[in-house]
Amino acid sequence: MNYPVPGKVRTTLPATRTTTPAAPVPAIRGAGTPARVPRPRPATSVVPAGERLPTRKLRTGPFSVLDIGSTKIVCLIGRGEPDNTIRILGHGWRRSHGVRCGGIVDLREAESAIRAAVAQAEDMATERRDSIFVNLSCGHPESRHINARWSVGGREITDNDVNRIISEGRMRAVSEGRSAIHTLPLDYAVDDTQEVLDPRGHLCDLLSARLHVIDANTTALRNLEAVLSRVELKIEGMVSSPLASGLAVMNEDERNLGATVVDMGGGTTSIGVFGEGRLLHTATIPVGGLHITRDIAHGLSTSIDNAERLKTMHGSAELLAGDDHDPILVQLIGDNDHHYVRIPRAKIVSIIHPRVEETLEMVRDRLEMAAVGPASDGRVILTGGGSLLEGIGPMAARILNRQVRLGRPRRIVGLPENAATWPMFSTSAGLLAWAAGAADEMGEPDTRDTRPGSLVRRFVDFIRDRV
Secondary structure, eight states, X not given: OEEOOOSSOOOSOOSOOOOOOOOOOOOOOOSSOOOOOOOOOOOOOOOOTTOOOOSSOOOOOOEEEEEEOSSEEEEEXXXXXXXXXXXXXXXXXXXXXXXXXXXXXOHHHHHHHHHHHHHHXXXXXXXXXXXXXXXXXXXXXXXXXXXXXXXXXXXBOOHHHHHHHHHHHHHHTOOTTEEEEEEEEEEEEXXXXXXXXXXXXXXXXXXXXXXXXXXXXXXXXXXXXXXHHHTTOEEEXXXXXXXXXXXXXXXXXXXXXXXXXXXXXXXXXXXXXXXXXXXEEEEEESOOHHHHHHHHHHHHTOOHHHHHHHHHHHOBSSOOTTGGGOEEEEEOOSSOTTOEEEEEHHHHHHXXXXXXXXXXXXXXXXXXXXXXXXXXXXXXXXXXXXXXXXXXXXXXXXXXXXXXXXOOOOSEEOOSXXXXXXXXGHHHHHHHHIIIIIHHHHTOOOOOOOOHHHHHHHHHHHHHHHO
């Protein structure tokens, strides 16, 4: 769904309104391991009619991914198909516990929720996994650009040279208390020739690279690794959340021309700016759907669960005609569990509106500060659970002054629930895309072996080659 940039702001309310059906809320089962009962998955492909599929063939897999969010923890097991779609073999999800604003705050609760989600996905897929791709949302991720150089000596540039210059940039990016997760090449320079996308095969004396580094707090990453080790899982790869969401919901033209993905999660809102097929900038805002839920609970003196239900069933970002005369029954907290009052829908909207407006204004400010050129002025793609809120698209188009559309995962078969809720799974779907080969499209070499021995070995090789 596209929301065009408004011209003159309308001052009159529309005469009618449409009500978005409530997104189904999954049943939260116990934390024990579910019974292994494989269920058939739907065979319908969700590739839009007439859409050009990429020529790159996906790796077959299977792959296991884990999206650790503030509201839910999702595990997907999938494989690449010959038609370049990804088929979900098993999925599991649980209400998130022990996680706040993307970071793990209670190791035991987080372990229990992760263990249950992974067990459910494994039982559905009838396959056990010991390694997993996981999203990076903890440790206050930061995004920055650095330049690196590598002496080639007049010979032909090889894969090894490309990997070396990226490794050198990764080492230069190391700072105290921070660990680099991604070192993504934006472009290269072959001697005096600038903006080379793929330098392999060129002859040159000096190879230069402009790199996009995403890092995070080392302690937070160690805590994440410790939790997963308790579940007997090792991290096969870690992927920035806005990067994963962008891979799931954007098409090739949007990535090349320039577009911004805004993933509105429960505890955070993440931003990824893409251009010329690369990820140019990321940012994270510590505000999400849970803040709206708490605002409703506080403003109406109701429980968090009731506030979430009211937001899902009756919430809207914009006041519409008739909301003052649309009564809603609200259960109040207190000694009497059966104490209800009737309030107009406009009361709920008046609580939601300022929080959503504040969040979008923060997104606008971050885009203005990104300093990545015209790419940050392109279309905005809203995804994540918060994007399902009624009226948020037109409001975002007005505040951001850009074209806005709703983003759903593409080229994937068998996602949980129905298509209306698929934006909630954008990050986990993007993790599967990354595992199946999208990392190659971003130009990042395989750096998953980060054990101390391999780091020392790479450092020795680096010194030997430079000397």
